[in-house]
Amino acid sequence: MEALRFTGKTKKLEYVQIPIPKVSQPNQVLVKVAFSGVCGTDLHIISGDFPCLDETFTLGHEFSGTVYEVGSAVHNVKKGDKVVVDPNDGCRCCDFCHSGKPHFCKIGGKTNLGVHNNGGWSTYALVPDHLVQKLPESITLQQGSLAEPISCLSHGWDMLSPVPVGSRILVIGAGIIGSLWVCLLHLQGHRKVTVSEPNVNRLSFLKKLETGYDLVTPTQLGEKSTADPNYHFDVVIDCSGFCPAIEQGLSLLDKGGKLCCFGIPPPGAKISVAPFDLYDREITIFAVKVNPYSFVKSIGFLEALGQKYLDYEKLGIQVFDLKDYQKALSALKAGQVAKAVFRL
Incomplete structure (x- = not known):
């Protein structure tokens, strides 16, 4: 599958072909990515201004797609469901997590998808089931790619x-x-x-x-x-x-x-x-820091905003193929587009 991989130590971004990840844990969901957005945070990561994983990993924390495979313990989604993925996680054990503030979790922040773990700038993404949110039929996968920023x-x-x-x-x-x-x-x-x-x-x-x-x-x-x-x-x-x-x-x-x-x-x-x-x-x-327990609310906003507001052309969003990532990043940095989104 195609993927955009970033190495934290060398600040090197590469378009590569890598194997499709396999479901190896009961709670894992393999998502076939449809649309994956480029966030300002991604630009900060690439330029070395934002802390991330030192090793090589796949960037991208704003993505929608279709469930391709699920582990044996997954019950909230099934193969073929349209979904969006919340990239932010907590350890679910510390005082912050138990007090409803997982975005302050010192351990969970190091597991966030697309920043400290593989994200959605790839054909497939392997994610835990508790980070997957099913999309209603009224919301398109294009609109769903905006769920993460809207949850914030x-x-x-x-x-x-x-x-x-x-x-x-x-x-x-x-x-x-x-x-x-x-x-x-x-x-x-x-x-x-x-x-x-x-x-x-x-x-x-x-x-x-x-x-x-x-x-x-x-x-x-x-x-x-x-x-x-x-x-x-x-x-x-x-x-x-x-x-x-x-x-x-x-x-x-x-x-x-x-x-x-x-x-x-x-x-x-x-x-x-x-x-x-x-x-x-x-x-x-x-x-405001990210999206503690607000991902479900973002689905409500997506439904309410609808095509009247979430039209890519009106918002200045341009869609690029993953292999054209350099054009996408250049257009975004130059302000020629309000947002770049990869189509997988």
Whole structure:
């Protein structure tokens, strides 16, 4: 089968042919991968900015497919089922796991698929049964490839809520995560939303969603705030992980506002914050880490969003064959596409 393999020690990415993995444990599921997304985290891994397995392994933690074979103890799915895979796991024994916070598990984080174990940038993927979620018939495998990022949004939405309809909201960054936040906010009835993004190509993708949101560059955002001293927001959702952008968003929060740090910054990056300013405006700042127990909720979001929002063309998603991975990664880095997805 074809696979994209990455070696952590040498930071080398290779397109190779390897044997199809075999079901050797009772709880294993062999998934024939249909679509497998490229995440910003994958780019950080390839560039050496994100910790991963030192040895050679298959990347990819956002994928959908069809069950090809199951172990003797698997009962939640059967051969032929359409499924998505939650790549994040916990040890299910530590205090964090038992308190409903498996994303803090020190052991489980080292077993995550596509980061510390073989993932979905391959024709087949072998995964534990407890990480497999069956898809309803109403959700396509293309849409299913977005289940993992949407499950992270679902966790963020739970943390951010309640957000009253009519709130003034700023979304920073119009990559695929920012675009999905736009879809979620519009679905929930929010209309006073501004999106800030320096790449005009990405802003043009958002226009296709026809939300009526205010789409601006960071420069235009600064000009608006300079021209109007009352130009503020109740909620700022940063999807960029870019420190200057986060600082700009923080400066535009109104009293009692919330800053949601959703984008992943490089390790060691810092923002400058005046604690007195936080006190004076009673600002809430929180960050979102992956998707603890929110994968099932992502299925509900996929059903609710449907083709109206999850249209690849509207979202700026381009599909590539796995062998064309260099074109896919280059297009993503250059901002020519909002997201690249491999078709297996």
